Amino acid sequence: MTKNLTLFDIGAADLEASLNRAFEAWVVHRANSQSRAKSERPLSDESVNVYREMWQAFAKFCAERNLDLRDIAVSDLEVFLTVRGTGPDPEHPRQTTRGGNLSARYANRYLVLVQKVTQFQARVDGEETNRAAALLRERPEYRYAEAADKDPPPEYLDEMQARLLIAYLTRAPQPDSNEKMTWKTVRDRTAVALMLGAGLAPGDVRSLKLDGVITVGGRRAGVPWKLALEGNGNSPARETPVADWAGRQLAFWLRIRAQQGIPGDYLFPSTMNGTQWSHTRCFEASRDVLEGAKLGKDAGGLFKLRHTFALRQLRKGKSEEDVARWLGLLDINSMTRYRRIVIGYQDVV
Template identity: 80%
Template sequence: MTKNLTLFDIDTEDIQELLNRHFEDWVAFRQASTSRARHERPLLDESIHVYREMWQAFAAFCAERQLTLPDVTVTDLETFLTIRGSGPDAWRPRQTTRGPDLTARYANRYLVLINKITQFIAKREGIEPNRAALLLRERPEYRFAEAADKDPPPDYLNELQARVLIAYLTRAPQADAGEKFTWKTARDRTAVSLMLGAGLSPGDVRSLKLDGVITEGGRKAGVPWKLAVEGNGNSPARETPIADWAGRQLAFWLRVRAEQGIPGTYVFPATMKGNQWSHSRCFESSREVLENAKLGKDAGGLYKLRHTFALRQLRKGKSEEDVARWLGLLDINGMVRYRRIVISYQDVV
C-alpha cells in the first residue's frame, strides 16, 4: 500500500516517488481543465511524454541530493542544468539540444516546467511557493530565450533525403534480400508516410480513425486524398490533404489491414486485436523506419517530417492560413519559423 506522503513527512527514499507523483497530479489537473488559456488548457500526449521525461530527470537529481521542492535553490537548479547538458545517459536524454550544452531555450523550458509544478503544488498544499526557478528565469539568457531571433529554424528533410525516404517507404519487399515484411512493417511505413505526406504528428497518427480516411472525391478511385483528424486539447479537428504517393501507401496498408481481419476503429492499431498504439511504441517504431531508411535515429526526427510537409506546401504557394489549419495550429504566428526558410529559398521536397 502506497504511503500518503507530504512535503513535511518524508523519507529520503520516497523523494523521487513523491516528486513524480507531483508531476502526475499536475498533468491530471491540466487534462481536466476547461480553460482556454494556453498555460492552463489540456496538454498533447506528445507534450506529456516529453515533460514527464524532463521531470523524471529532475526528480532523480533531487532524490540524489535529498531535496524536496521547498529546498531547491537557484544554485541547485544551475547545477542540474549543467548536469542535464552533459549527457546523454538514462536520466539525461537531450531531445532538443545540440552540442555538449543545453540551449538557453531548452533550459528556459525546463525552468518554466519546474516553476509551474512548484507553483501548483504550493497552492494545493497551502504553502509559500519556491521562487528559485522564477528567479533564475530573470537572467537575460533565459528571459529572452523564446524571442523570435532565438527560435531555431525547424529541422526538415532536404530534397534528396525526402526522396530517399519516399523510395524506401513505398518500395515492395525485397524477397531476394531476405527482408522480413509483416503487417507491422506495412503499418510502420505507412504511419511515417502520413507524417511526411500529410503533416501528421505522432499523436495524430495514433488517434486517426478509419472514418477519417476520405477517398470519395479523389482523383483515383479507392485512393485516399485527405484525412479528417480529430481535435484534442491543443489542436482543433481538421482536414488535411495527402500527397499522392502517401495516399497510395495508405490504400495499400488498408488492404493489408482488411486482409488481416484486424478489428476496431484505429487506422494504425497496436495489435491484431485493434488496440490503440501507445505513444512509446509508435515513437520507437517510426524512428526505426527512419533508421532503416538510412536517415538516422536522432531525437526529434519524427517532427522533421511534419516540418517538411509544411515547407513543401508553402513552397507550392499554399497560404500560411491553409498550412496552419492543416497542421492544426491554433496560432498562425507559429508559421514564422517556416517563413524564414521559405524566404531564403532553401530546398525542400
C-alpha cells in the first residue's frame, strides 16, 4: 500500500533535502578552498563520509520539526544531542557515546560541524549567521572538551583480552556449534585482526587496496608482513608492519577472496561486486566481532585495538617517531598520551 503523503510530509522532505544540499555545498567549498587554515582545508573522503552521516541525522531531526538553519535555537541543539545520545537509531548508530549520553568531545564536534555549515550557508545567502551552536559551545563542558587534560589515557586490551581476541579471530568454526563461516565472517575477523595486529583505524581498513598488501620479502612465503596505505587529507601515505598471526589471517582471507572471485581493488569489499565497505557497515561488522569475542561493543572498542598495537610497539623498544609514522600521525606530540601508561603486559600481539 502506498503511503498518502500529507503537506507536512512533503514540506519536511523538501527541507531535509535543502539541508543536505547545504552540507554538500560546504564540502565542495572545502574541496576548492585555497586557504591554509586548518578549518578551511579540503576534507579527506573518510572525513566527508563521517560528517555526512552525522549531518544527515541532524537534517532529519530539523526537518521533522520544521527548523531551517536560521531558526535553530540553543534548546533545539540540546534536544538533538540528547536524542542522538539516547537512540537507538538503526540508520545512524551511535559510535562515540558513553552510556546513554554523547561524550563531551563528540557533542562538541557535532556542534562544530553545525556551526561551520551554518556559517557557510549564511555567507551564501548573505544573511547573519545563526550563533546557536557557537553559544552552546561556550559552555565549559564543550569549551574545554578538546583540552589536553580532558583527553583520557587511551584504552587498550590487557594481556588476557588480547590473547582471547587473537584466539577468536584465528580459530575455525567449532563442530558442535551452529556457527557459520561465510566469506563475510572471514572478512570481518581479518579486518579486526589488522586493527589489532597492524594498528589500522576503521577508515584505513575501508580504504586499503589489494596492492597495498606486501608479501615479498617476508619471513614466510605467501604470508603478508607489511601494508602500504595511501595518503589522505588526515594522514600521509605510509607503511606499517603486520604481526605474524595477523599476517597468517590475512593470507587466509586472500585465499577466500580469490576463491569467491570477488572483483575490485578494495581488500575488504562490502559485497560480492567489490564495492567499498561503507563507514557504518564496517563499524557495525567490526563491533559485532568484538561482541562475539566477549569483549563487548562499547564505543571505544575499535580504537582500543589500534592503541594496543601502538603500546606493543613501544614496549618492544620502537621509537615514538616510528610508531607515529606507522599509525599515520602527522603530529609526534600525539604520542604523549601513551607515555602516561605504564606498560605491564607481555608482548602478545
